[in-house]
Amino acid sequence: MKITVSINIGGMAFHIDEDAYTELKIYLRNLQRYFAKEPSSAEIMSDIEARVADLLKVRINDYKQVVTIQDVREVMSILGTPEDISDESGTGKVKAGNVGYHRMYRDPDNRIIAGVCSGMSAYWRINPWIIRVIFIVISLPGGLGIFIYLILWIVLPEAKTTAQKIEMKGDAVNIQNIKDSVKQEFDNVKEKMNL
Amino acid sequence: MNVENNKAQMRKGILEYCILLVISGNSCYASDIINKLKEAKVIVVEGTLYPLLTRQKNAGLLSYRWEESSQGPPRKYYELTDKGREYLAELDKSWDELVESVKLIRKK
Numbered sequence: 237m238k239i240t241v242s243i244n245i246g247g248m249a250f251h252i253d254e255d256a257y258t259e260l261k262i263y264l265r266n267l268q269r270y271f272a273k274e275p276s277s278a279e280i281m282s283d284i285e286a287r288v289a290d291l292l293k294v295r296i297n298d299y300k301q302v303v304t305i306q307d308v309r310e311v312m313s314i315l316g317t318p319e320d321i322s323d324e325s326g327t328g329k330v331k332a333g334n335v336g337y338h339r340m341y342r343d344p345d346n347r348i349i350a351g352v353c354s355g356m357s358a359y360w361r362i363n364p365w366i367i368r369v370i371f372i373v374i375s376l377p378g379g380l381g382i383f384i385y386l387i388l389w390i391v392l393p394e395a396k397t398t399a400q401k402i403e404m405k406g407d408a409v410n411i412q413n414i415k416d417s418v419k420q421e422f423d424n425v426k427e428k429m430n431l
Numbered sequence: 432m433n434v435e436n437n438k439a440q441m442r443k444g445i446l447e448y449c450i451l452l453v454i455s456g457n458s459c460y461a462s463d464i465i466n467k468l469k470e471a472k473v474i475v476v477e478g479t480l481y482p483l484l485t486r487q488k489n490a491g492l493l494s495y496r497w498e499e500s501s502q503g504p505p506r507k508y509y510e511l512t513d514k515g516r517e518y519l520a521e522l523d524k525s526w527d528e529l530v531e532s533v534k535l536i537r538k539k
Contacts, residue, residue, distance in 0.1 A: 247504040267478065276485045283481045286504070287461065293503065316476020324479040325443065 240302050246282070246289035250296070252303040258398045260308045263317075264288075270318035284315065291315075341395035341404040342388075350389045358404050442473060448526065449473045450483055451511065451519045454493065458510035484509065492518050 241257045243250050252260070267284060271277040288311055295307040316324070340359045342351035353371060357364035375381030395404045453459065453467045461480065468474045487493045492515035497505040511519065 271482060274482055274485065276489060280481045280485050283461065283484070283507070284478065286506075287477065287481075289503070290462065314477055316478040318478075320476040321478040321482075323439070324474060324476060325446065325483060 245292065246286035248289040248293065250289075250292055250303050251301060252308075253305060255398045256303055256305040256308045258402060259305055259312075260288075262402070263308070263312050266318055267315075270321070287315065339403050340392055341400055342392045343404060344394050344396070345401075349385075351394065352385055352388045352392060355392060355395070355404060356388075361405075445526075446473060446479075447483060447487065448519075448522045450480070450487065451492065451515060451522065454509050455511050455516070455519055458496075458508045460498075460506045460508055464509070487515070491515070 239254045240251045241254055243252055243257065243260075264281075264285070268277070268281055271280045274280060291311045291314060292303055292307060295310070296303060338359065341355045343354040343358050344351050346354035346358075346364060348354070348368070353367040354364040356367050371381040371385055373381070374384070393400075395401045449468060449471065450464065453464050461484070464484075465474070465477050465480055468480065469477075474480060484493065488495065488509075491512055493509050494512050495507040495509045498508045500506045
């Protein structure tokens with residue numbers, strides 16, 4: 237069972253898996269950011285959205301009613317990333333470098349204790365056992381590692397949502413996402429404090 | 432210097448010309464243009480087309496009209512303006528010249 241979201245792309249309604257939604261949202265924002273320097277960026281984006289809707293429409297039917305992450309990835313590879321487009325049209329001198337928004341979380345999917353080491357390894361893209369061994373080694377003499385581990389357990393949030401898991405791995409994320417996640421964090425704090 | 436880069440530059444050079452050529456045949460919807468260009472291996476990713484179409488439209492080479500579609504929201508059909516046709520005629524001439532130039536040099 238999965239949660240789906242309903243979205244409107246180019247005037248068409250779609251049910252889409254939550255992970256697919258996150259990926260599509262990030263993709264469209266990256267494109268939007270890339271085209272921002274064009275004088276008619278809004279028009280370009282609405283044309284592209286219409287095309288995305290066309291491409292998604294042929295991927296759903298009565299027996300497969302929900303857009304999956306596989307569908308979104310296919311559509312992305314057909315339309316191309318900002319880098320592909322820039323390479324091909326040659327007019328985009330500015331490389332569409334993504335600000336990889338990247339933060340450290342505890343990784344609940346690969347945890348041994350609380351996911352501190354696996355979260356750190358996802359952040360640095362290394363094998364989690366490297367960090368685990370370091371923690372074990374510095375824990376042996378006086379238990380310093382255990383102390384640091386406990387602090388990190390408290391300080392690092394757990395990556396619960398799909399968006400957080402993407403941030404944890406530092407996939408293509410942009411300025412807008414930073415704004416969003418700052419806002420999200422602010423909302424979280426507000427919620428916690430019952431403001 | 433690398434050959435891939437050189438080939439890519441050549442393709443980029445004729446991309447806008449090819450778009451105008453496709454549209455000159457018949458007024459067409461974006462996906463018709465995409466299919467033709469992909470078939471001719473001028474583009475690989477579709478996203479390349481949209482900013483170019485918008486630029487050509489802004490330059491007054493193209494215009495579009497909305498047309499109802501049986502399968503969804505109305506679609507944009509592009510066609511060449513008079514200015515677009517003149518522009519295309521210029522490019523046609525220039526292309527012929529280029530082909531002639533290369534032919535001439537190749538023979539020697």
